[in-house]
Amino acid sequence: MINTRNAQRFTADELQYFSKKVIIRNYSPGLINPSETKHNVWFCPDMQNKRGTFTWFISWFVGYTDGDGCFNIYINKQNKKISLTYKLSQKSNNAQVLYYIKSQLGVGEVIHEKTGMSTFRIRKQEHLANIIVPLFNSYPLKTTKLIEFYKFKQALQIWSNSKIYQEEKIKKIETIKENKFIYLNDELKNVQFNKAWLVGFVEAEGSFYITKKDEKRFVHGFGITQKKDEYILKEIQKEFNIKTSVKKNKAGFFSLDTTNQKTIKYIKDYFFKTMKSRKSLIYRIWARSFRHKGKFEKLEQIQLLLRKLK
Numbered sequence: 285m286i287n288t289r290n291a292q293r294f295t296a297d298e299l300q301y302f303s304k305k306v307i308i309r310n311y312s313p314g315l316i317n318p319s320e321t322k323h324n325v326w327f328c329p330d331m332q333n334k335r336g337t338f339t340w341f342i343s344w345f346v347g348y349t350d351g352d353g354c355f356n357i358y359i360n361k362q363n364k365k366i367s368l369t370y371k372l373s374q375k376s377n378n379a380q381v382l383y384y385i386k387s388q389l390g391v392g393e394v395i396h397e398k399t400g401m402s403t404f405r406i407r408k409q410e411h412l413a414n415i416i417v418p419l420f421n422s423y424p425l426k427t428t429k430l431i432e433f434y435k436f437k438q439a440l441q442i443w444s445n446s447k448i449y450q451e452e453k454i455k456k457i458e459t460i461k462e463n464k465f466i467y468l469n470d471e472l473k474n475v476q477f478n479k480a481w482l483v484g485f486v487e488a489e490g491s492f493y494i495t496k497k498d499e500k501r502f503v504h505g506f507g508i509t510q511k512k513d514e515y516i517l518k519e520i521q522k523e524f525n526i527k528t529s530v531k532k533n534k535a536g537f538f539s540l541d542t543t544n545q546k547t548i549k550y551i552k553d554y555f556f557k558t559m560k561s562r563k564s565l566i567y568r569i570w571a572r573s574f575r576h577k578g579k580f581e582k583l584e585q586i587q588l589l590l591r592k593l594k
Contacts, residue, residue, distance in 0.1 A: 338388070339480075340480045341388050341480075342419065342423055342480075343423060343478055343480035343481045343484070344480045344481065344483055344484035344560070345385060345388070345389075345419075345484060346419075346420065346423045346424075346425060346426075346481055346484065347426075347477070347480065347481035347482060347483065347484025347485035347486075347487075347488070348372070348381075348385075348484035348485065348487060348488050348561075349372065349420075349425065349429065349484075350425050350426050350427045350429050350481075350484070350485050350488070350516075351484070351485045351486075351487070351488020351489040352372055352373065352374065352488040352489075353370070353371070353372050353429060354369075354370070354371050354372070354373070354432070355368075355369075355370055355429070355432045355433050355435070355436035356368070356369040356370075356371060356436075357435065357436060357439050357457060357460075357461055359454055359457060359458065359461075361454065364450050364451065364454065366439075366443050366450075366453060366454065366457060367407070368407070368409075368412060368436065368439060368440055368443060369405050369406065369407045370392075370405065370406045370412060370416050370436075371403050371404065371405040371406075372385065372403065372404045372405075373401050373402070373403045373404075374401070374402055374403075374561075374562075375400060375401060375402070375562075376396055376397075376400050376401060376402045377562060378402070378561055378562040378563075379394060379396070379402040380561070380562070381487075381560055381561035381562065382394045382402055382403070382404035383404075384560050385404055386404055389406075389415060391406055391408070391411045391415060392404055392405060392406040392411070393405060409440075409443070409444060412440055413440060413444060417437050417440060420433050420437075421437075426472070426475045426477055426481065426485075426516060427472070427510075427512070427513045427516055428472065428512050428513055430472060431464075431465050434465055435460050435461060435463070435465070438460050439457045439460050439461075442456050442457055442460075443457070472513075472515065475515065475516065475519060477519065479554075479558075482520070482523065483555065483558045483559060485516075486508065486555070486563075487559050487560070487561045487563045487564075488561075489508050489509070489510070490506065490507070490508050490563070491505075491506065491507045491508065491509075491594075492504075492505075492506055492563075492566055492567050492570040492571075492590070493505050493506075493507070493570070493587075493590060494570070494573065494583055494586060494587040494590060495543065495587070496584075496587075497543070500580060501580070502580060502583035502584060502587065503543045503545070504543065504545070504548045504552075504570065504573070504574065505541065505542065505543040505548070506524075506541070506542055506547075506548060506551050507539060507540060507541035507542070508520065508539070508540050508541075509537050509538065509539040509540075510537065510538045510539075511536070511537055511538075512538075513538070514530055514532070514538040517530045517538055517539070517540040518530055520540060521540055524542075524547055524550060524551055524554070525547060525550070526540060526542045526544070526547055527542070527544060527547070528540075528541060528542055528544075549574075552570075552571050552574065555567055555571075556571070562593070565593065566590060566593050566594070569586065569589065569590060569593070570586075570590060573586045
């Protein structure tokens with residue numbers, strides 16, 4: 285069940301909004317008794333850009349999932365076992381963001397691996413069905429992770445159906461895994477996002493860096509690379525008014541990058557006091573280094589520090 289403290293996080297403005305509006309989405313994970321209204325969590329699209337609200341967190345979380353999340357469907361034919369897992373993996377030095385997500389959702393676990401990676405995961409059927417699926421139904425993913433989620437949701441419906449034999453479940457879920465669901469691509473072409481989502485996505489995928497422009501000058505830069513979702517980069521390009529175009533490299537990856545100082549100044553202000561992960565440390569060092577513009581040796585030191593922190 286979701287953390288009950290989240291139900292108490294609404295501001296006076298939010299409560300006033302809810303009292304005036306009739307058509308709002310509500311998301312009540314884990315409720316068995318309808319009288320348990322204190323556990324209800326209300327979502328309001330107009331509040332997605334209000335920092336500090338639970339609605340901001342949800343939009344941020346969707347963006348972070350679009351960047352680094354995974355909807356895993358595992359089938360062991362030998363043991364006739366089906367396993368569904370939502371997970372987010374990060375380097376262990378960024379585990380604090382996983383604990384933050386766990387505390388907000390109130391479910392799941394964080395595990396640490398010898399490889400130096402940490403993972404937040406949700407595997408319980410009831411938590412997947414009552415929290416993860418309703419959450420991403422209400423706040424859709426913006427990247428091709430939407431297709432992964434759609435397969436995951438269908439697989440969960442089959443997995444949860446006690447009227448279907450295990451062998452039949454495996455066959456049906458295998459068919460779902462192989463289906464490309466091409467029609468969903470049309471949904472992704474008309475993507476729209478808010479600031480909370482973009483902050484989460486950039487925390488997962490973005491890069492704040494300093495680069496050597498010539499023998500006497502360092503400049504600040506910002507970039508994002510994607511394997512598939514060129515259209516997302518084009519939307520971010522519009523959001524930040526980046527003049528350079530989205531490029532595709534020889535490996536087939538798409539990238540958006542800028543060192544234009546007017547654009548960089550806008551990006552610096554845009555992300556001020558918004559981040560929750562280790563990327564916030566990198567961003568703060570990067571943003572504060574603007575005071576050293578023109579100081580070659582100092583910026584060179586900060587460049588090396590940023591590279592070590594990645």
